[in-house]
Amino acid sequence: MNARLPLDFDLRYLELPDDMYERVLPIPHGSHHLVHANPGAFERLGLDPALADDPAFVALCAGHQLPRGAKPIATVYAGHQFGGWVPQLGDGRALLLGELRDPHGERWEVQLKGAGPTPFSRMGDGRAVLRSTIREYLCSEAMAGLGIPSTQALAIIGSDGPVYRETLETGAILVRLAPTHIRFGHFEYYAHSGRHERLAQLADFVIEHHLPELAERPKPERYLGLYEHAVDCTARLLAAWQAVGFAHGVMNTDNMSILGLTIDYGPFGFLDGYYPGFICNHSDAAGRYAFKRQPQIGWWNLACLEAALSPLAPREAMRPLLDSYGDRFESCYFDLLRAKLGLRETRAEDPELIIAFLDLLAAYRNDYTQTWRLLANFRRDADNTALLDHFVDRERCAAWAVRYAERLRAEGSDDAERAARMNRVNPKYVLRNWLAQRAIERAQAGDYAEIDRLLHILRTPCDEHPEAADCDAPPPDWARDIEVSCSS
Incomplete structure (x- = not known):
């Protein structure tokens, strides 16, 4: 050595x-x-x-x-x-x-x-x-x-x-x-094989080294705390995935981190055109892990974790925590999308405004990343031609823009200040599959410069990178049929 x-x-x-x-x-x-x-x-x-x-x-x-x-x-x-x-x-x-x-x-x-x-x-x-x-x-x-x-x-x-x-x-x-x-699967292995002593040792290990604030709690409260942490961080992770348009592709329980990390990248994909039914994994013929189903699968996987932890904590105590997943997810998700819209305040009508915008994107499969980024240029008292030109149905977009402008005026939003905030949370660059594929093909030929360039851009995806003018576009014609599977 x-x-x-x-x-x-x-x-x-x-x-x-x-x-x-x-x-x-x-x-x-x-x-x-x-x-x-x-x-x-x-x-x-x-x-x-x-x-x-x-x-x-x-x-x-x-x-x-x-x-x-x-x-x-x-x-x-x-x-x-x-x-x-x-x-x-x-x-x-x-x-x-x-x-x-x-x-x-x-x-x-x-x-x-x-x-x-x-x-x-x-x-x-x-x-x-x-x-x-x-x-x-x-x-x-x-x-x-x-x-x-x-x-x-x-x-x-x-x-x-x-x-x-x-x-x-x-x-x-x-x-x-x-x-x-x-992962969740570690707990499932010891629970379903009847090795409950090892299950407790694994749970105590995670608590001692990663959630020490739970260590002083008596049993079974410490295990309930572990489960609640898993519910909360999974809800937040799924909300973040949905907000940026990321599809994992293989959300098996053995690919779910107990700390709520994104783990085991394989057939992932970032949305190009906004299509809630997007399936990034060519191996997923039934669409179990389609983009729109990810939040539900998060709940399903947490239900499996609840079953795995049931030898350590009563299920009747864990069930309310599992039931809270939906509210935790929605709260985080709508907070993230409020920020993407540049809204500073929380109002009851916000989810309706957000869903209407997503429906508008879905109707014409507008590019998800580009459209959010374009929205920073919106002005409360202008005709917003650039935004309207981005949609096939200008009239429908104009109707939504009126509602958005009213919402901005209601909280006294300043256009310039809001645009700056939006550009800090709406990325200009994401790792589209065609960008990854181009880097792969060049690397297979012995040229690793594109890996270096993408790594630099993706480290600060909300910044302007003039040297990367070719990296914020939807897939070119040659890349429209790229398929990724579990071997990816």
């Missing part, structure tokens, strides 16, 4: 009984090279970004060497996948290398995704491909730029080792960060 790398790992998960995980070592696959390192993530960890240029860093991430203190493991969990129960899943292509402390003393789990098979690979090869790794790398940073809780990415390590998916592809490893990667 190169002594210049200040990477000293430990891992609190090892405090849990050793039958709750499997020891596993990364298995290098071909020769490796750095594709991209995320300077923001290095800064977050208090590391010099120049470390990414050290061959020892690449060797560490590729599994050729282990850093000091690393004792890699794969964890076991279960889950409901597309509504069907699977009693055992687990980290099939990810291993938990250990934890690093940032300058503030916060701990970050470091996962290697694609570093080889684990005992939970279920006949899989445990590998990741460059295509999907780039998508997750860029989107996790895009979500952070939008202020949405997410796992983060430290680096992409490329490999010349072949990986077979629908076709032969180039392999890669994603170095992924999160406070914890524990």
Whole structure:
């Protein structure tokens, strides 16, 4: 191990009984090279970004060497996948290398995704491909730029080792960060296998290390607090997804973070034209995870978590918390959309005004991101020609604009001040699938500059980036038929 790398790992998960995980070592696959390192993530960890240029860093991430203190493991969990129960899943292509402390003393789990098979690979090869790794790398940073809780990415390590998916592809490893990667499915595994002692140990572990304010509560109140936190952060996460037009694509319970993080990016998609029935996952033929269904699926997954925690806390006490999910979601969602409309006050008629605008977008599939951004140019006492020209039915848009102008006048809104606020919350840039695809195709040809450019733009998506005039447009003709599936 190169002594210049200040990477000293430990891992609190090892405090849990050793039958709750499997020891596993990364298995290098071909020769490796750095594709991209995320300077923001290095800064977050208090590391010099120049470390990414050290061959020892690449060797560490590729599994050729282990850093000091690393004792890699794969964890076991279960889950409901597309509504069907699977009693055992687990980290099939990810291993938990250990934890690093940032300058503030916060701990970050470091996962290697694609570093080889684990005992939970279920006949899989445990590998990741460059295509999907780039998508997750860029989107996790895009979500952070939008202020949405997410796992983060430290680096992409490329490999010349072949990986077979629908076709032969180039392999890669994603170095992924999160406070914890524990999911609803971890709790489901121990509950449904009847290992209730382990279930309590896992719950206590999460509380001790991530929700310490609950630790002093007696049982079962501490577990009710854990569940309420999951309900609240999931409601807020889903509201944020809906507000920015993000579709996850695989909202299985094993892809739901107990801390309300966006996790396991695969066939995701940001809306282009506003279509509530948008299905981003080509594998989701029934549309279970269509954009408009995401809030409902959040509730369904929380109901599964309630069942999993029922050996620790009475369901009659958890049910009111689950029932509160809808109100929590709606409150957060309409607050976010009020901000997108530039409204400072909360009024009873606001949801009707918001829904009318969304209906207007849906009627003609207007571009979701562009239209919200354009709305900042609205003036209370002008004809707003630019907005009207954006819609096929100018008369219907004009009728809504009259209502919006009245609402702005009612709270004494100043046009210039409101426009500035709106442009701070309505992004100009999101990671549209065609942008990701262009970066992927260039990277597959050995050119990683587009990854760097997109990462820079997506870190501050509400700012103007004159150098990125080509990145805020709907998909070009060549990209209209891009399909992403569970292998993405």
